[in-house]
Amino acid sequence: MGCRSLDAEGDGPGVSDERPRLGERTRIVQAGRRSEWTGGIVNPPVWRASTILYDSVADLRAAAGRDTHHRLFYGRRGTPTQWSLADALTALEPGAEATMLYPSGVAAIAGALLAVLSPGDELLLPDSAYDPTRSLAGGLLARMGITTRFYDPLIGADIAAMIGPATRAIFMESPGSLTFEVQDVPAIVGVANAHGLVTLLDNTWATPLLFPAIARGVDYTILACTKYVVGHSDVMLGSVTAAEGRYASLRDAAYQLGQYVSPDDAWLGSRGLRTMALRLKEQGAAALAVAQWLRTRPEVARVLHPALPDCPGHEVFARDFAGGSGLFSFVLAGGTDAARAALIDGLQHFGIGYSWGGYESLALPVDPTRHRSVTRWEAEGPVVRLQIGLEDEADLIADLDAGLARFRAAA
Ligand SMILES: *Cc1c(COP(=O)(O)O)cnc(C)c1O
Numbered sequence: 001m002g003c004r005s006l007d008a009e010g011d012g013p014g015v016s017d018e019r020p021r022l023g024e025r026t027r028i029v030q031a032g033r034r035s036e037w038t039g040g041i042v043n044p045p046v047w048r049a050s051t052i053l054y055d056s057v058a059d060l061r062a063a064a065g066r067d068t069h070h071r072l073f074y075g076r077r078g079t080p081t082q083w084s085l086a087d088a089l090t091a092l093e094p095g096a097e098a099t100m101l102y103p104s105g106v107a108a109i110a111g112a113l114l115a116v117l118s119p120g121d122e123l124l125l126p127d128s129a130y131d132p133t134r135s136l137a138g139g140l141l142a143r144m145g146i147t148t149r150f151y152d153p154l155i156g157a158d159i160a161a162m163i164g165p166a167t168r169a170i171f172m173e174s175p176g177s178l179t180f181e182v183q184d185v186p187a188i189v190g191v192a193n194a195h196g197l198v199t200l201l202d203n204t205w206a207t208p209l210l211f212p213a214i215a216r217g218v219d220y221t222i223l224a225c226t227k228y229v230v231g232h233s234d235v236m237l238g239s240v241t242a243a244e245g246r247y248a249s250l251r252d253a254a255y256q257l258g259q260y261v262s263p264d265d266a267w268l269g270s271r272g273l274r275t276m277a278l279r280l281k282e283q284g285a286a287a288l289a290v291a292q293w294l295r296t297r298p299e300v301a302r303v304l305h306p307a308l309p310d311c312p313g314h315e316v317f318a319r320d321f322a323g324g325s326g327l328f329s330f331v332l333a334g335g336t337d338a339a340r341a342a343l344i345d346g347l348q349h350f351g352i353g354y355s356w357g358g359y360e361s362l363a364l365p366v367d368p369t370r371h372r373s374v375t376r377w378e379a380e381g382p383v384v385r386l387q388i389g390l391e392d393e394a395d396l397i398a399d400l401d402a403g404l405a406r407f408r409a410a411a
Contacts (some may be wrong), residue, residue: 034080
């Protein structure tokens with residue numbers, strides 16, 4: 001495989017030219033499949049490489065001086081396998097410039113924040129943020145002299161009052177991890193723009209299909225591709241998609257940190273992506289049905305699903321999102337940790353484990369109190385987070401019905 005054909009300028013007759021005119025499903029099928037990367041094969045093949053060979057010293061020197069985006073240079077800069085996935089993710093975000101891949105969702109969050117922040121800067125972080133994001137802020141970022149102020153995820157435009165002379169960036173995650181507060185992203189972006197601040201969004205729950213973050217004005221949108229993009233619980237992967245004009249600093253930080261994703265993992269990411277719209281639709285519908293059923297149960301105090309009125313920020317969800325995905329929590333009406341464990345331990349169709357977004361259902365005991373600093377988590381009882389997979393809805397509901405009976409008996 002030579003690299004000559006890859007040196008062609010521009011995007012060629014690729015699908016990205018037609019992006020605005022195509023429907024979402026068509027884009028998902030076609031995105032990233034440039035003929036010079038696939039050679040006529042349907043799925044972009046796995047191009048493995050460290051060394052790339054050049055024809056001459058002059059050729060080698062010329063390569064070192066030019067932009068390596070979408071050009072073979074050295075293995076760490078990727079091959080068509082990684083470019084194809086990155087390109088496909090960009091194509092799903094109207095208004096985006098380009099996407100950088102990372103070896104996990106947490107690496108993507110770190111990569112974006114390190115690209116944006118410098119010593120002396122202040123970061124605003126929602127109190128409902130994913131716990132490893134909080135750890136990064138309190139650990140490495142603090143050590144680099146970057147301070148973090150936590151804010152109420154429901155703050156909306158009032159975030160203006162928190163902005164000081166050192167504030168550089170506002171991070172958002174909507175809905176929030178574990179407790180699903182939906183943030184008013186357009187309001188926060190409006191305030192950030194007025195103050196010249198950079199905005200970042202962890203959009204893992206919604207994906208660009210349910211919330212096109214770049215089109216809504218976010219500067220950097222982050223996905224733990226480990227979840228819905230991969231979709232099969234077998235690969236760790238992350239991405240950051242940058243708005244127009246924002247990619248260069250992201251790329252420079254990633255290059256300097258030596259970030260790299262294996263072509264095999266990128267290939268599995270591309271493979272998962274092709275069915276993501278279908279999985280999201282099915283899992284979203286089943287999750288809503290299970291959530292609505294749970295809401296009718298006396299053992300359940302509240303269901304924290306953005307599409308239901310019990311969920312903080314529900315009105316914002318109804319205004320901004322194209323639908324819900326497959327992850328939500330519910331609060332038990334009283335009961336102990338042991339009663340919650342009795343509910344979860346006996347489930348037949350829900351695995352017990354971290355992560356989500358795969359094709360199989362999961363149940364997880366979660367304790368939000370431990371992960372707060374400026375807001376208080378108050379609830380009627382213990383909390384369970386459910387990831388709804390592709391099983392039959394009736395089987396999942398019957399399983400939870402038996403679980404709630406165990407909870408009653410133990411409570
Ligand atoms: C899982 C998750 C991440 C991190 O992704 P990894 O690939 O597990 O590192 C980031 N944000 C959210 C909201 C997540 O649920």
